[in-house]
Amino acid sequence: MCKKIAIDFRMHKASGIGTYIKGLLPFLTEKFEVILLGTEAEIREYAWSKNIKILECGREIYSLDEQICLSVKIPKCDIFWSPHYNIPILPIRAKFRAVTIHDAFHLAFYDSLNFMQKMYAKMIFNQALSRSDVVFSVSEFSRSEILKYTKTDKNIFVVPNAIDEGRFNNRYDSAVLEAAAREYKLPENFILFVGNVKPHKNLKNLLFALEKTELNLVIVGKRDGFITSDSDILEIIEKNNLTERIFFTGYVKDADIAAIYNLAKLFVFPSLYEGFGIPPLEAQACGCPVVCSNAASLPEVCGDSVLYFDPHNVEDIRNKIQAVLNDENLRNELCVKGFENIKRFSWERSAKQIIEIMEKLR
Known part of the structure; x- marks a missing residue:
């Protein structure tokens, strides 16, 4: 008999977690009767959502409202799955609970949180572990971090992320690329950063590394969002005469990121x-060579397919960037290794792992 699984889908637009649940869902819908909690108008935009039942629950993440909504809306089902650690605390009508904890950031950077954030993070993190029958994470690094900061004795299943190779590839027509360059006013030659301005993304050191170069940097994201989140970024750009060489794309449509x-x-x-x-x-x-921090999960994910630098060392960042840009053979080598590296990851394989584990819940 087909298991009924309810999934909190409200974070489908978040960068990492959204990519995760959208990558897995098409495969889960083939195996389970799936019910999604979220905003129906948004979910119906996805082709695979046609025959999926949707329960309206558009409450703000980490709020009291979300706790009430989840408790009321989660139907009687075999499994309720939270793709983030903000699990329902109140009783729900699911036989089993599953949760994915992507990292232990809020515990690893505990001192950077305000009082309320500390209280919430510690409480909800431990609740997510103790109340869940199945705990997933996305890397061995994250698994080790969760064990380190919580002392849990739960068995944590590592199921890696992947990418949508139908969208991310190097088979784009030149006309499409030229249109994207015009729409986002991109310079002819540039290096690329994709991410937000949260301190752990380390954009500041990348900007410092560009100070003694003539390189253009394109940042995928809204300029206003970056500046209001961290005024130091604007200050660094202005003080280091980077204004003419830093390009914020603003909002980028999913179809254009590749x-x-x-x-x-x-x-x-x-x-x-x-x-x-x-x-x-x-x-x-997409055939783009990568230079990358040697911190956290990144060596596990990237293997020998990138050129690593010490993210705390501005000169090392600068030198590694220049080394790749100045050496065509190295660029080609990294591209070849990159294509090999992505073969290690597949949403279909990851979904099969999750399905196998969930089917064993009796």
Whole structure:
């Protein structure tokens, strides 16, 4: 008999978690009777949602409202799955609970949180572990971090992320690439950063690394969002005479992100902390060489397919960027290794792992 599984789908637009649930869902719908909690108008935009039951629950993440909505809306089902650690605390009508904890960022960077954030993070994190029958994470690094900061004795299943190779590839027509370059006013030659301005993304050190170069940097994201989140970013850009060389794309349509990866000379990922790190794989699938931080999960995900730097060392970041840009053989080698590396990851394989584990819940 087909299991009935309800899934919290409200974070489908979030960068990492959204990519995760959207990548897995088409395969889960083939095996289970899936019910999604979220906003119907948004969910119906996905082709695979045609025959899926949707329960309206558009409450704000991490709020009291979400707790009430989840408790009321989650139907009687075999499994309720939270793709993030913000699980329902109140009783629900599911036989079993599953949760995916992508990283232990809020515990690893506990001192950077305000009082209320600390209280919420510690409480809900431990609740997610203790109340869930199945706990997934996305890398061995994240698994080790969860065990380190919580002392849980739960068995944590590692199921890696992947990418949509139908969208992220190097088979784009030149006319499509030229159109994207015009629409987002991209310079002719540029290196690329995809991410947000949260301190652990380490954009500041990347900007400092560009100070003694003539390189153009394209940042995929809204300029206003970056500046209001961290005024130091604007200050660094202005003080270091980078204004003419930093390009914010503004909002980028999903269909255009791959084109921008294709246009970039190099993708740079200076992050200090990642539970997995999908953008380097997206860049590799598009034939873009990658230079990358040697921190957290990134060596696990990227293997020997990128050139690593110390994310705390501005000169090392600069030198590694220049090394790849100045050496065509190295660029080609990284591209070839990148195409090999992405073969290790597949949403279909990851979904099969999750399905197998969930089917064993009796």
